[in-house]
Amino acid sequence: MNDFQIQLRNVNVTRYVTPLREGGSMPAIAEADDGFLYVLKFRGAGQGPRALIAELIGGEIARILGFRVPELVFASLDEAFGRTEPDEEIQDLLKASVGLNLALHYLSGAITFDPTVTKIDTKLASQIVWLDCFLTNMDRTCRNTNMLVWHKELWLIDHGASLYFHHSWQNWEEQAKRPFVLVKDHVLLPWASELELVDSEFRVLLNAAHIRSVVNLIPDVWLEGEVNFETKEAHREAYAKFLESRLAHSAIFLKEAQHAREVFI
Incomplete structure (x- = not known):
């Protein structure tokens, strides 16, 4: 691996x-x-x-x-x-x-996912909610689901609003361990009833090698001008450590999502 x-x-x-x-x-x-x-x-x-x-x-x-x-x-x-x-x-x-x-x-002919029209099962809903809590993705709401239906299958798009901590890098080590409170606005939260099962499965599927392979894709040119790090290697390392820490502390955002769901329903 x-x-x-x-x-x-x-x-x-x-x-x-x-x-x-x-x-x-x-x-x-x-x-x-x-x-x-x-x-x-x-x-x-x-x-x-x-x-x-x-x-x-x-x-x-x-x-x-x-x-x-x-x-x-x-x-x-x-x-x-x-x-x-x-x-x-x-x-x-x-x-x-x-x-x-x-x-x-470009998924030609795809239509925007609408939860009132297209039903998805509780396992998939839980998987997507877990993913967005992990990534701190604030942009999967009823107003903008950022999901498409293409050839009768669900596709995820637009993750650019994720990892919002990196716009300042303030206390990023602590932020990695914080709950994702915006999960309360997640479009799929009402159906996410299998979060604990998904957490146990995803913590096996995703590991440090995967995370670092993704982070290593970041081009040097996208890391220029960042004053918080002395080198681009240190910059990438911070992304990797944030994600690794968040995965290790998934119980924190899992509990927040479960609480938000209880309040919602």
């Missing part, structure tokens, strides 16, 4: 198709040189590279745990795109994002 490694493909963006203005960071549908369409997340958007790091870590950990997640790729953006875009806001975003960005395979 120590040899566990993850690799992401690299693509070059060849065509900007259309913006997805419903997203706060204004991602876009774009075509790459492999002929596929992607949802492109820009490092020049509001939250900067931290949102891409959260997207990368969240998506790949979800994949390790068996969830369906669109393929993530590193997407390079040439400076020529900013010159030809007529929309000034988009032009500024493209210019600020020249270089390495992150993209998710």
Whole structure:
């Protein structure tokens, strides 16, 4: 298990198709040189590279745990795109994002998950709630479920709001052991009745080797300008230690989720 490694493909963006203005960071549908369409997340958007790091870590950990997640790729953006875009806001975003960005395979024809229309079983609901408590993902609510139904299967998207501690890195060691109080707003909380079972299973499936393999994917360029760490290696190490500590103390966020569910129902 120590040899566990993850690799992401690299693509070059060849065509900007259309913006997805419903997203706060204004991602876009774009075509790459492999002929596929992607949802492109820009490092020049509001939250900067931290949102891409959260997207990368969240998506790949979800994949390790068996969830369906669109393929993530590193997407390079040439400076020529900013010159030809007529929309000034988009032009500024493209210019600020020249270089390495992150993209998710576009699930053409997918529909947004609606819990009143599509029912999922209690085991899957519990798994997703556990994942979001682990990642401190605040963005899986009734207002924005960040789940898609594609070919009658549930897919998880948009983990950029996870790991919100890294926007300041204040007391991050302590934050790793804190409950996730925002679980009370989770769209699947009412159905998450198997959290203890999921916790025991996921603590076996996910380990330090998996975590470090994911963290090691973070490109150097996304770690530039961080004043809290002397080196990029130390920066990555902090992400790894946060996640390892959170996994070791999963009973804390598990108890919070169970309490929130009792209050809710």
